[in-house]
Amino acid sequence: MINMNVQKLLDEKNKSRYWLVKQMQTTYKTVNKICDNTLTGLQLETIEKLCQILECTPNDLFEISND
Secondary structure, three states, rough: OOOEEEHHHHHHHOOOHHHHHHHOOOOOOHHHHOOOOOOOOOHHHHHHHHHHHOOOOHHHEEEOOOO
């Protein structure tokens, strides 16, 4: 299973979900789905935007678990 580390990255940078909503210019519902790993799909454009905002690479955004 592939999980997103967005909440972990936000915590490391002392940033809130609200901050991410404003940076991404999206809805709180969308950011919650990203942070809670409940998304069913993700566009490459969104991955790129997250990497720019969080100053990370795609490798930092994702982790693979054996669940």
